[in-house]
Structures are given as C-alpha cells and as structure tokens.
Amino acid sequence: xxxxFMSGSNIISNGVAVFRGxxxxxxxxxxxxxxxxxxxxDGEGRDYECRLSRLGDNIAEAELIEERLSAGEPTxxxxxxxxxxxxxxxxxxxxxxxxxxxxxxVYFFSEHSVSRPDAKSLAKKVERWSRIAGEAAKQSGxxxxxxxxxxxxxxxxxxxxxxxxxxxxxxxxxxxxxxxxAIGSAADAKSAAIITGPEGGFEKYEADIARVSxxxxxxMGPRIFRCETAPLAxxxxxxxxxxxxx
Amino acid sequence: xxxxFMSGSNIISNGVAVFRGxxxxxxxxxxxxxxxxxxxxDGEGRDYECRLSRLGDNIAEAELIEERLSAGEPTxxxxxxxxxxxxxxxxxxxxxxxxxxxxxxVYFFSEHSVSRPDAKSLAKKVERWSRIAGEAAKQSGxxxxxxxxxxxxxxxxxxxxxxxxxxxxxxxxxxxxxxxxAIGSAADAKSAAIITGPEGGFEKYEADIARVSxxxxxxMGPRIFRCETAPLAxxxxxxxxxxxxx
Numbered sequence: 001x002x003x004x005f006m007s008g009s010n011i012i013s014n015g016v017a018v019f020r021g022x023x024x025x026x027x028x029x030x031x032x033x034x035x036x037x038x039x040x041x042d043g044e045g046r047d048y049e050c051r052l053s054r055l056g057d058n059i060a061e062a063e064l065i066e067e068r069l070s071a072g073e074p075t076x077x078x079x080x081x082x083x084x085x086x087x088x089x090x091x092x093x094x095x096x097x098x099x100x101x102x103x104x105x106v107y108f109f110s111e112h113s114v115s116r117p118d119a120k121s122l123a124k125k126v127e128r129w130s131r132i133a134g135e136a137a138k139q140s141g142x143x144x145x146x147x148x149x150x151x152x153x154x155x156x157x158x159x160x161x162x163x164x165x166x167x168x169x170x171x172x173x174x175x176x177x178x179x180x181x182a183i184g185s186a187a188d189a190k191s192a193a194i195i196t197g198p199e200g201g202f203e204k205y206e207a208d209i210a211r212v213s214x215x216x217x218x219x220m221g222p223r224i225f226r227c228e229t230a231p232l233a234x235x236x237x238x239x240x241x242x243x244x245x246x
Numbered sequence: 247x248x249x250x251f252m253s254g255s256n257i258i259s260n261g262v263a264v265f266r267g268x269x270x271x272x273x274x275x276x277x278x279x280x281x282x283x284x285x286x287x288d289g290e291g292r293d294y295e296c297r298l299s300r301l302g303d304n305i306a307e308a309e310l311i312e313e314r315l316s317a318g319e320p321t322x323x324x325x326x327x328x329x330x331x332x333x334x335x336x337x338x339x340x341x342x343x344x345x346x347x348x349x350x351x352v353y354f355f356s357e358h359s360v361s362r363p364d365a366k367s368l369a370k371k372v373e374r375w376s377r378i379a380g381e382a383a384k385q386s387g388x389x390x391x392x393x394x395x396x397x398x399x400x401x402x403x404x405x406x407x408x409x410x411x412x413x414x415x416x417x418x419x420x421x422x423x424x425x426x427x428a429i430g431s432a433a434d435a436k437s438a439a440i441i442t443g444p445e446g447g448f449e450k451y452e453a454d455i456a457r458v459s460x461x462x463x464x465x466m467g468p469r470i471f472r473c474e475t476a477p478l479a480x481x482x483x484x485x486x487x488x489x490x491x492x
Contacts, residue, residue: 071468099475140469178492221491222317223386229345232475233482237491240483245467246424 070143083198089228098136108151112200161193265306316389329444335474344382354397358446407439422465
C-alpha cells in the first residue's frame with residue numbers, strides 16, 4: 001500500500017486526513033484513485049490505514065479505516081555514525097541504512113575524511129540525505145523517518161553514540177572483538193551505536209579514543225568492506241542478531 | 247597489501263611470479279616499487295605473499311616469501327541467485343555480494359523482470375559483472391573471484407540452487423518462515439543458495455514452485471528491502487549467523 005509520512009494539522013482529525021502541496025502531488029504521481037487504500041504514518045511509529053475519499057485540484061482527503069502501531073520499527077534503536085565518505089556514497093548509506101532499520105544517521109569528520117564540505121554545503125547535504133532517508137522510509141515501510149545530522153569530529157560522534165546500551169566501533173586491524181561476541185554480550189540492549197570509518201580507515205589513536213569512551217572495538221571478519229558497505233553490513237548483522245529480520 | 251589474482255603460467259614457478267600485460271599494468275598503476283610486498287592469489291583460495299624483485303617495461307617479477315590459504319573465504323559456499331534488476335542495480339549486487347562473501351552470483355529472469363537484454367547484450371553484461379566482482383574480490387581480500395553467470399528462467403535458477411544444503415527463497419508476502427529459523431535449522435550447512443526477486447517481487451506461483459523444489463520460503467522481517475539490497479542483506483545475515491563475520 002502507498003505510504004505517506006504526515007504530521008501536524010494535515011494528519012487525521014475527526015477521522016479524515018487532508019492532503020495538500022507535495023503530499024497531494026504524491027497522490028497524483030502514484031495515481032491513487034478514489035476508494036483506494038493508503039497508509040499515513042505520523043513518523044512516530046503510528047500508522048493510519050485510510051481510503052481516498054476526495055480528490056480535487058488543490059486538496060485530497062482520506063477517511064480513516066484503522067489505526068495501529070507501525071510494524072516496520074525494530075525493537076532496538078540504532079544510531080549509525082559514519083565518517084563522511086566521498087561522493088554519492090553518503091547517499092547510498094542514507095538509503096540503505098534506512099531500509100535496514102537505522103533510527104538515526106550521523107555523518108562526522110575523522111582523521112582520514114577526504115570530503116570536507118563547508119558549513120553551508122554540509123547543511124545542504126544533510127537536507128539531501130534527510131530527503132533520501134524519507135523516500136527510503138516510505139518505500140521500505142518504516143514507522144519513522146531516520147533523523148540525519150552531522151557531527152564535526154569523532155569526539156562529537158562518540159558523545160552521541162556513548163548514550164547507547166551497545167556501543168560498537170568497527171575497526172579493520174589490531175586488537176578487536178568479533179562482532180557476534182560484542183552483540184551477544186548485550187542481548188537485552190534497547191539502543192545501539194555503530195561507528196564506521198572513511199575510505200582510508202581510522203587511525204589507531206581514533207580506535208583508542210573510542211575504546212576509552214566505552215566502545216567495543218569490533219571485527220567484521222577477514223573480508224574488508226568498502227566504507228559505504230560497512231555500516232549496512234554491521235547494521236544488518238545487528239538487526240539479524242536481535243530478531244529484527246524475522 | 248595490494249592483491250593480484252593470477253592463474254596459469256604467470257603464477258609462481260620456482261619461487262618467482264611473472265607479471266605481463268594487464269597484471270604488469272596494475273603494478274604500474276599502483277606504483278609498487280622494487281622490494282615492496284604484494285599478494286598474488288590463485289583464485290582458488292591460495293595466497294602467495296611476494297616481494298617485487300624486477301620491474302621492466304614489459305615484464306615484472308616477484309619473489310615468493312610465503313604461501314598460505316586465503317583468509318578471506320567463508321566456511322559456507324553461497325550462491326546468490328537474483329532476478330535481474332534494472333540499470334546499475336545488477337552492478338551493485340555483483341560488487342556488494344562479492345564483498346560480503348558470495349561464492350557465485352547468478353542473474354535470472356523471472357515473471358516480473360523488467361530488464362530483458364538479448365543474448366549478445368546479456369553476455370556483455372555478464373562479462374561486466376565478472377569484472378566488477380574481480381575488482382571487489384581484490385579490494386576486499388577474497389581468495390576467489392565469485393563466478394558470475396546468467397540463467398534463463400526461475401526453473402534454471404532453482405536447478406542451480408537446489409544442490410545447496412541450505413536453500414532460501416526470499417519472499418515478501420504470504421506463508422513464510424523467519425530467516426533466522428531457516429538458517430538455524432541448518433547449522434552444519436556447507437553450501438547455501440539465496441534467491442531474491444526483481445523490482446515487482448515474485449508471483450505467488452513462483453514461490454510455490456520454489457517451495458516444491460525444496461526451498462524454504464523466508465521472511466526478512468517487516469521492512470521491505472529494495473531488490474538490490476535484499477541479496478546483500480540476506481547474505482550478510484547468513485555470514486553473520488554462520489560465524490563468517492567474526
């Protein structure tokens with residue numbers, strides 16, 4: 001069923017949802033006809049199954065059939081923190097991590113980050129990634145749109161991630177714990193943070209800071225993932241291990 | 247360390263490997279200097295760590311330091327069979343499934359496959375995907391280059407996949423078994439086949455044929471993966487579950 005994220009005054013009131021602007025446009029692009037069903041999600045984990053009851057030039061309406069909790073939300077709230085990669089790899093990460101169940105996506109700068117946009121350009125990029133996450137959330141049936149933001153340094157990223165129950169730092173070399181051991185040791189975790197590196201990897205001192213901050217330094221096995229694949233692989237493994245791919 | 251796949255007469259004989267043509271070119275592009283180390287892999291799971299001992303215009307040589315089994319090969323041989331998607335999604339699948347540990351990648355046509363290249367164009371595409379898999383195998387430290395081929399129908403794909411110990415068919419709706427239950431029931435599997443669908447998904451009759459052929463019809467949870475993400479997500483989950491991401 002087509003899926004819309006709506007909030008504020010447009011959402012269901014008195015059993016009727018109102019579509020204007022880009023939401024109305026979306027109805028038209030998808031060629032939804034009178035009487036057809038769609039899902040409106042409030043972006044906070046609640047779904048409203050509706051039937052299109054009015055379709056005008058400047059407005060559309062849908063009647064509420066059933067209200068329920070969104071099925072698409074994992075039981076674990078995961079923040080994915082990625083060192084900003086080059087080019088469209090960051091787009092890829094926003095899309096794929098949304099599909100896989102990320103709650104929040106944070107791009108940060110680390111020692112070997114090549115891409116260093118200025119503040120204005122970064123703000124535009126965050127907007128773009130948020131839009132990509134929004135589209136992916138609709139397509140994949142999420143109950144929320146993952147929040148996307150940036151952090152200026154690894155320290156700031158650690159500061160965000162350190163609040164999670166399960167704190168994972170993916171590192172390609174040195175002293176590490178197998179990912180399954182790290183995840184297995186926190187079976188009842190309600191929240192997780194996954195940190196992955198840039199094209200050139202992390203410096204040893206960066207892994208050391210993460211370890212001191214309470215992160216588990218993890219290995220994802222003998223194969224080396226590209227920087228845009230690593231967050232998705234780690235997130236998928238976590239979702240699988242916590243019963244969120246069943 | 248830079249990684250080369252070589253076979254036939256160029257590989258180590260009498261403790262020396264010889265580089266010509268594209269392999270020599272690769273040495274020059276990577277600017278490997280005399281005395282520097284590199285790994286030559288025979289593509290069958292064996293690595294040769296070498297030192298560059300000669301660098302000429304038309305030939306280079308490397309001396310053998312150590313021979314060993316490639317560390318990058320999973321303990322389970324997985325064939326990923328994907329219904330051919332549109333555009334560059336097939337490229338993406340070849341690259342990412344190689345990183346994640348696929349042994350073989352098969353593209354096939356199913357009821358809702360949109361892309362239907364003719365034989366000549368398909369042969370070119372298979373060549374292209376093989377090249378992508380080769381590049382990804384080098385980058386990610388694989389001990390083999392996954393074989394890429396095409397199959398003309400779901401029946402042919404099932405025929406390939408049915409030989410595997412663990413036979414998984416990803417389906418978005420209807421009667422399904424959670425992925426973890428399907429994987430968990432075959433803990434000692436030495437080989438696996440994963441089948442995923444095209445943009446429009448599989449028809450019910452296709453899932454029925456797969457079930458009759460001995461495949462387990464699996465759910466990957468409440469979130470719907472895009473057709474190019476599904477094979478990677480399923481393969482990653484399998485690698486994680488079988489201890490191949492540790």
